[in-house]
């Protein structure tokens with residue numbers, strides 16, 4: 001027997017329809033790379049998205065096609081998300097900070113047919129264009145028209161009289177590659193249904209606490225797991241959105257104060273530069289009530305400073321594979337009875353999962369460990385917005401029971417609070433972006449005089465982690481740290497360069513001869529980089 005309730009599909013296009021209809025005049029503000037500021041609203045985005053759908057169809061795009069963007073946060077970018085969904089397409093956001101080979105790999109792997117880009121990324125486009133096998137149209141988002149067609153001319157040629165293409169709720173709508181694992185980047189293919197359920201979850205008080213009266217400035221880029229889903233969540237409740245194509249602290253403070261921003265979200269690095277700017281130039285927090293910080297562990301001092309200013313810190317943990325919300329720093333029931341320091345203790349942990357997400361920690365044999373706040377193991381997750389299979393992979397990323405291995409090491413406390421204690425995956429996270437320690441090591445062992453090398457992430461106040469390269473010299477070699485760094489210059493991205501190179505007589509190994517990274521991480525966990533307090 002079936003129930004007696006309507007079976008309306010959960011579609012991303014319904015989010016924009018709802019926002020445009022019920023929150024028509026709620027503003028969408030955009031601060032552009034050239035320093036200008038424009039104002040739009042959910043009603044206009046509803047029309048603009050339809051015009052973009054029409055433009056895509058005119059270019060021959062159809063259901064399932066991948067439309068890529070290399071762009072910062074702005075209102076045109078937002079309209080392309082919804083307009084792509086409108087033809088049943090898949091919006092593929094690309095991280096401009098990846099380097100050439102990765103960019104080429106993911107565009108070709110995704111088989112993108114259209115690539116929209118911000119003018120500031122033209123040099124990247126010029127670099128990769130000859131190597132892209134499937135892109136037929138390059139479209140410039142902003143700025144004066146040059147060699148490429150512009151977003152404005154495409155959209156202005158349409159009338160917005162368009163009916164969304166019919167899709168199923170499990171059809172794909174977004175694609176985002178993660179480089180947070182070894183090997184080639186892997187694509188996570190989001191669905192209409194998963195994005196909508198994630199959006200409805202995200203607005204909850206214990207998650208991002210978004211409402212119509214909220215003014216949200218997502219500092220997190222739209223190419224990082226859908227700006228943590230904020231452009232969808234904001235549409236669900238009609239929050240005002242403030243986008244900034246610049247992440248400079250003075251710009252962000254100006255926007256926060258002048259646009260009366262109540263909510264913001266970003267990686268810890270953002271807040272360090274915001275604090276530094278405030279300490280030099282003064283100013284207040286404006287109307288900020290809530291900041292969501294995640295992507296890396298949020299430092300205690302940051303939590304304390306914000307909480308002392310009556311700002312709620314939602315310490316969020318998640319991954320590209322988890323859409324990305326896994327946990328947030330929801331207040332426990334006894335919050336008001338806790339002292340300030342106890343409250344900070346709670347927020348320093350990664351928080352509890354919202355309804356839908358299940359977490360467990362397991363030992364090396366896959367046995368579930370108790371929630372005793374002590375037993376540390378691999379963190380696994382499952383739920384309706386958690387990955388099943390990477391894009392175009394031959395097999396699922398999860399077993400039959402759907403548990404996904406996050407590669408994080410954690411403990412669960414008796415009340416369900418999750419605390420990350422280590423990372424099993426061999427990567428370093430600098431300013432919210434991944435550095436593969438393995439690739440760094442492979443490059444380093446090519447340097448003359450280097451017998452063996454290991455890279456570990458050590459604490460850095462601005463970037464969270466920076467690479468420390470630990471080297472064993474070849475017998476009779478006197479290779480220096482500077483020699484190794486200059487050797488690496490043209491082999492790795494500039495921001496991958498180890499902050500320091502140190503030399504040891506030997507590195508610890510496993511029984512099978514692999515470098516024991518965990519032992520090294522433990523040994524160097526308190527290592528102080530030169531000049532770092």
Ligand code: AMP
Nearest residue numbers: 180294295296297316317318319320420
């Ligand atoms: P990404 O897929 O690039 O978003 O990276 C996801 C990874 O970032 C997670 O698996 C964690 O290793 C790390 N991460 C995200 N949020 C946090 C957090 N709040 N605390 C510690 N690590 C985090």
